[in-house]
Amino acid sequence: MRTLPPGLTATAVVAASSANLGPGFDSMGLAVSLYDEIVVETTDSGLLVEVDGEGAGQVALDGTHLVVRAIERGLRETGVAAKGLIVRCRNDIPHSRGLGSSAAAVVGGLAAANGLATQCGSSPMSPQELVQVSSEFEGHPDNAAAAVLGGAVVSWTATDIEPARYGAASIRLHPDINVFTAVPQVRSSTAETRVLLPEQISHVDARFNLSRSALLVVALTERPDLLMVATEDVLHQPQRAAAMPRSAEYLAVLRRCGVAAVLSGAGPAVLALSTEADLPGEALQHGRDAGFTVRRMSVGGGVKWTAGVAARP
Numbered sequence: 001m002r003t004l005p006p007g008l009t010a011t012a013v014v015a016a017s018s019a020n021l022g023p024g025f026d027s028m029g030l031a032v033s034l035y036d037e038i039v040v041e042t043t044d045s046g047l048l049v050e051v052d053g054e055g056a057g058q059v060a061l062d063g064t065h066l067v068v069r070a071i072e073r074g075l076r077e078t079g080v081a082a083k084g085l086i087v088r089c090r091n092d093i094p095h096s097r098g099l100g101s102s103a104a105a106v107v108g109g110l111a112a113a114n115g116l117a118t119q120c121g122s123s124p125m126s127p128q129e130l131v132q133v134s135s136e137f138e139g140h141p142d143n144a145a146a147a148v149l150g151g152a153v154v155s156w157t158a159t160d161i162e163p164a165r166y167g168a169a170s171i172r173l174h175p176d177i178n179v180f181t182a183v184p185q186v187r188s189s190t191a192e193t194r195v196l197l198p199e200q201i202s203h204v205d206a207r208f209n210l211s212r213s214a215l216l217v218v219a220l221t222e223r224p225d226l227l228m229v230a231t232e233d234v235l236h237q238p239q240r241a242a243a244m245p246r247s248a249e250y251l252a253v254l255r256r257c258g259v260a261a262v263l264s265g266a267g268p269a270v271l272a273l274s275t276e277a278d279l280p281g282e283a284l285q286h287g288r289d290a291g292f293t294v295r296r297m298s299v300g301g302g303v304k305w306t307a308g309v310a311a312r313p
Helices: 066-077 101-120 127-138 142-149 190-194 203-221 224-230 237-243 245-256 281-289
Strands: 002-004 009-019 028-043 046-053 080-082 084-091 152-158 165-171 178-183 260-263 270-274 293-297 304-307
Touching: 002 101, 009 101, 009 142, 028 066, 028 101, 028 142, 028 178, 028 293, 046 066, 066 080, 066 084, 066 101, 066 127, 080 101, 101 127, 101 142, 101 304, 127 142, 127 152, 127 165, 142 152, 142 165, 165 203, 203 224, 224 260, 224 270, 237 245, 237 260, 245 260, 245 270, 245 281, 281 293
Parallel strands: 002 080, 046 084
Antiparallel strands: 009 028, 009 304, 028 084, 028 152, 152 165, 178 270, 178 293, 260 270
């Protein structure tokens, strides 16, 4: 394993993501245009972590920081090591809101490691390798795959081998679909909301979500007129509703207004998909009154990394 010299820098820019998209539990994902930037520099020794923006003053500034852990894992994967690191994180992705902040931290850290490794002749991790390693951190590939590849993705997990293998494929989002995020101030933990889900489900519920997940791919790519029915879910959103009543209520309001809205990941953010340029006035007003920041978003691009310091998009 080669040791990197001091003074090398690399930058990674990675998008937020929304997982599940209703029925596609732990498999469907969509990148959206909120970005975190990571700038890493090699030094002779030690570790310095700086965080600006989301998470500043709240996250650990040591080796337990998720970005640092991902950088170190990425360096090992590419066959290099660093004696010391300076890691600067500039975050726009809200933490613990259901927009993939942890996946972005991991994917961004791994991509920054790519940028360092290539400067000493090591081969960078491929997009599929980035999906695999970042999903190992997450335990499921939906957010991680969207952060790596950008756009809309279908991902899967093979658990019949050890370690589990993760894969993902991009799908073309129909150009008429507009994306809106509604982000509250309140936070939620994926681990805490996942325990609300039952260990077993009925064949009736399984059949329901299987049909909606298949239909969701059709709606996202070819038939956006089917988005309302395609985003129906019985496996996770109803079970999580009691833990985030304002999100559940806003989700119901949006759908009552004819907007295909879903819980973003484990919440509490809400994602809306529409062929209209804006949300209905009633829905916008309700969201603001309930403390949500509602924004029209572009579809996010895949992670970008470079040797040296690069400007954000």
